[in-house]
Amino acid sequence: MRAARLAEPGRMVIEDVPKPIPGPGDLLIKVEACGICGSDRHMFRGEYPTARPVTLGHEFAGLIEDLGAGVTGYAVGERITGDPNIACGRCRFCRDGRPNLCENLVAIGVQRDGGFAEYVLVPARQAVRLPASLDPLHGAFCEPVSCCLHAMxxxxxxxxxxxxxxxxxxxxxxxxxxxxxxxxxxxxxxxxxxxxxxxxxxxxxxxxxxxxxxxxxxxxxxxxxxxxxxxx
Ligand SMILES: [Zn+2]
Ligand SMILES: [Zn+2]
Structure with a gap:
């Protein structure tokens, strides 16, 4: 599949990479839309730490194409978006109910491959089902709008x-x-x-x-x- 990857600060490359295989608990998502966040620009400039190389893109919506072992409650063809911030659930901040401060946070499109690609892996527990009728462009807005709703x-x-x-x-x-x-x-x-x-x-x-x-x-x-x- 094709993916737009951050190779190093200031250099994005579009390249062919293996299509991801869903592991236990994962959803394989065929990306329909992915937003470009201001944070992506910071990451592009090397102003925010990321894995390298990494496929950026944390504001995405798409269709479930495959389910990893043990996933229940989702079906192939459903449209989802995802919370990109994967907290560990074990550190002191997670146990204190503040997963945004997780010491072991791994974010999709930052530390692991994101949505600037034909496919992205999303742990089912990070997924949010969207109405089938929702324009995927609007689905990709769920993440930034969620940040704004928190601000509200x-x-x-x-x-x-x-x-x-x-x-x-x-x-x-x-x-x-x-x-x-x-x-x-x-x-x-x-x-x-x-x-x-x-x-x-x-x-x-x-x-x-x-x-x-x-x-x-x-x-x-x-x-x-x-x-x-x-x-x-
Ligand atoms: Zn963002
Ligand atoms: Zn944690």
Missing amino acids: DVARIPPGGSVLILGGGVIGLLMVQLCRLAGAGQVVLSTRQAPRRQMALDVGATVAIDPAEGDAVFEPLLPGGALSWIDR
Whole structure:
């Protein structure tokens, strides 16, 4: 199969690699869509530790093509996405209910091969079944949207609350939409890129500002200041 692999910092190669064989507990997924995360750019630049070589891509959706030994509850042909972060379940942080801090964390598309390929292996316990009718492009958004939903839980935006979002990338633009869905009033997004300011307005920001135009005057936009701010 073909895979886009990070050979070393600054060098991605598309090459033929063996199609993975699902081990016990694994699902073999035929990738339909995989997002490019800002973290992928950091990994490409060598700013974030990865295995090398490694197939990047941790925001994927695809169809189950094969099941490893012992997998139950899934069937060939079902569409899934996956939580790429595989915690060990044994270290002190895992036992404390904080698997995000796992000392032995292995992430799909970081330390093991990910979704920039025709196939990816996903442990069944990391898989999340998606509706058959869901556009796989939207399925690939599950991972970044999940991160944003966690941010929403932490931010606790009150109804009508004002929010300042710094950064207009995918995450910032997702946050605009979630803030509006959560009932925020004023949602101000700050980014230097004009197309993203326009997109922010299109998806629900009440104001989009360019921080390069000098110190932004927030007082008229957010009387009394923002109740919540989100730094992307
Ligand atoms: Zn990511
Ligand atoms: Zn752990």
